[in-house]
Amino acid sequence: MPGAMPIMRLRHFAYALAAVPLSLLCAAESGEDVLSAGSFTVTATDATAFTQPAPALSERQHAAFLRGRAGFERPWVVFGISTGDWGVGPTFIANRCGECHAGGGRGKLPRSANEQLTALVVRVSVPGTDPHGGPKPHERYGDQLQNRALQGQNPDLQFAYAPVPAEADIFLDWEEHVVTLSDGTEVRLRSPVLSIEGLAFGDLGKDTMQSLRIAPPVFGTGLLEAVPDETLLALAEQQKALGFNGRPNKVWDAIDQRMVIGRFGWKASQPGLRQQIAAAAINDMGVTSSVFPRQNCPAVQVDCQREIPGNDPELTDAAWDDLDVAALGVGVPARRRWSEAIVQRGASLFETLQCGVCHAPTLRTADYFARLPQLSRQTIHPYTDLLLHDMGEGLADHRPEFAAGGRDWRTPPLWGLGLSRTVNGSAALLHDGRARNATEAILWHGGEAAPSRDAFSRLMQKDREALLAFLDAI
Ligand code: HEC
Ligand code: HEC
Known part of the structure; x- marks a missing residue:
């Protein structure tokens, strides 16, 4: 060189x-x-x-990358508004990828216990599994609490639509305890205390399991997807000899319709970036895609189910491809x-x-x-x-x-x-x-x-x- x-x-x-x-x-x-x-x-x-x-x-990939990176930052808006892509909601948590993964980095915590979560999500499920062995969604709230929803008529729009209730308001506070290191240094550790208020469709019920997740950084994920399965299985084997118990997750690949090794998300429940992107679109922003074509509206949420004009699917395959190149x-x-x-x-x-x-x-x-x-x-x-x-x-x-x-x-x-x-x-x-x-x-x-x-x-x-x-x- x-x-x-x-x-x-x-x-x-x-x-x-x-x-x-x-x-x-x-x-x-x-x-x-x-x-x-x-x-x-x-x-x-x-x-x-x-x-x-x-x-x-390459030059072509670079152009797709730039389109995808712009799509990551552009807000999803309601049909008729010209400042973003049509299709946010009916319920959602944030309106663009970059709201949670600012600058491609970690999510930001709310500044106080009075500010709602944005870059964190609360997964919910009930005992049992879905048909593929994944978490069983809550009958009335689905598998993630949506703390924002379309607010109803917007004066900028040509048409009116009825407001949709958000599923809940979610706030975060902390509880601290002190641990002491061998040399006497004290370190304060804190753990989260969630408040889920104003549940619009009744109590969650005592069996409901919750998991609070912050948005992780999203660079380098293409390289991680390109690591072969065999490498991960070999690592798991090597670890056993050292007394560790690393295991790959085995998850449902909704695109290829089969079980595969999971890689992304805090519990490795997403098989790859393409699906991760489409899952984020539907679960976090209420944006449909060819793999997840149905809005995220459990049966009891009738206002949520009302048809809103717009594209179908909201995330086009071309825009999905660009987001994929940006992630890879x-x-x-x-x-x-x-x-x-x-x-x-x-x-x-x-x-x-x-x-x-x-x-x-x-x-x-x-x-x-x-x-x-x-x-x-x-x-x-x-x-x-x-x-x-x-x-x-x-x-x-x-x-x-x-x-x-x-x-x-x-x-x-x-x-x-x-x-x-x-x-x-x-x-x-x-x-x-x-x-x-x-x-x-x-x-x-x-x-x-x-x-x-x-x-x-x-x-x-x-x-x-x-x-x-x-x-x-x-
Ligand atoms: C409401 C906040 C929010 C929005 C909006 C959001 N994400 Fe995420 N993202 C998360 C959270 C939380 C996780 C971790 C989820 C888990 O543990 O299952 C995550 C995980 C990921 C991961 C996996 C990273 C890893 O190392 O495991 C990628 C990639 C990703 N998001 C990309 C995107 C893209 C692309 C978009 C837009 C289409 C997007 N996200 C929109 C919150 C968000
Ligand atoms: C048995 C496997 C294992 C070992 C050994 C281990 N870690 Fe981790 N580490 C993890 C896992 C799993 C997490 C995520 C835990 C969570 O999010 O609740 C983590 C999280 C972290 C994080 C936070 C990263 C982030 O993005 O939030 C840091 C920093 C870290 N580990 C450093 C270390 C250091 C330094 C050591 C050695 C002193 C170490 N870890 C040993 C498995 C391990």
Whole structure:
């Protein structure tokens, strides 16, 4: 590779410029690789770090990527309004992908206990399963509470429609407790207390299970989809030998009409990005698609069922394709401060503490991935195994999803962690956003990860700082 650069100079470049040519990054003269995601690595470290097109895209793909990225940000509106795409609601939670995944990053928590949830959803279900082994929806509320709905006549519109009731108002408060590390340091941990008020169709009932989920970051997901199933199964095997119990979820693929390994969502209940996008459209925004053509209106919700003019389906296949290319083709920020001694010390602690058993540092994508061939044969550093792990009672939602039990969660990727706040101000970690930083997130680990957590709480402060510096750099 031309013009090998010393890593120090490279770092200055990476900080100074939004987009350093990839060839400079490849030229990094360092024993360790700063490329997080092969030719999908990008160098932006500002608010755009999670929404950059991968350098590997062709001109045509790049154009589709830009259309998809614009679609991610454009609001869904009611028929007749010219400022967005027609089809929001009748009930919904947010009106565009970017309202929840701002800047492609984590959801933002409500600023106070008086502000309704937007970037978090509340899944509900009752005991039993649906015909495919998934959660059984609540008869009157479906499988996710919708806290917004079309409000009725809008003076800008040519036609009138009756208002639709939102299913509930949802507020979030916190309960704190203190844990003490071996060296006496006190850390305050908080867990969510949900208030579900104004339920429009009666009580949820005592058997109803709930699960609060925050919007996760959405970059790098194409690479994770391109990791072969066999890799995940092999990881699960290797973990058994170490006393861990990582397992893939097995979920319903509504597009191909068969059971497959799940990869996306906090319990890995979505098989792939195409379905994830269409599921987000219908469940979070009330937008129909060719795979989910029916509005989300349980039988008792008669106002919801009234026909509203508009496109059918609301998300056209062409717009769906563009969103898919945007999800597949987005880049992953390069590692930062990689050559610093403290980061390297953190990397070795990450291994010693067995964090990397679940947060697998290195994966390789398939030899051939048809939907976006550039995703093939990439060596990536996502820090996930995409497997489910028992994380203990403290994190449990007691709401199974396919093969995922009430204490199981999918290991989330850790790449880009240190840029979360820069991207959109939110560094809310764990499935419900309860952890305010990595220390809190680690201290919530239980179940299979309890030994790692305990080893972390026994570290000297200097070593804790090294581990955190590493997490910030990956
Ligand atoms: C109301 C907020 C909200 C909206 C709107 C929303 N999402 Fe999400 N998104 C979430 C939540 C919450 C999850 C996690 C769901 C779960 O655990 O099952 C998620 C998960 C995802 C994931 C999986 C990421 C991973 O690593 O597992 C992707 C990809 C995604 N959303 C893309 C989109 C796209 C594209 C849109 C627009 C079509 C969209 N989302 C709209 C809240 C939202
Ligand atoms: C047994 C597997 C396992 C081990 C070991 C493990 N983790 Fe995790 N980690 C998870 C899972 C699963 C979650 C998600 C839990 C949730 O959301 O409730 C998680 C979440 C996290 C998060 C929050 C990420 C996010 O996007 O919200 C961080 C940070 C993290 N782990 C760091 C570590 C570190 C550091 C170690 C070692 C001290 C470690 N983990 C050990 C499985 C593991």
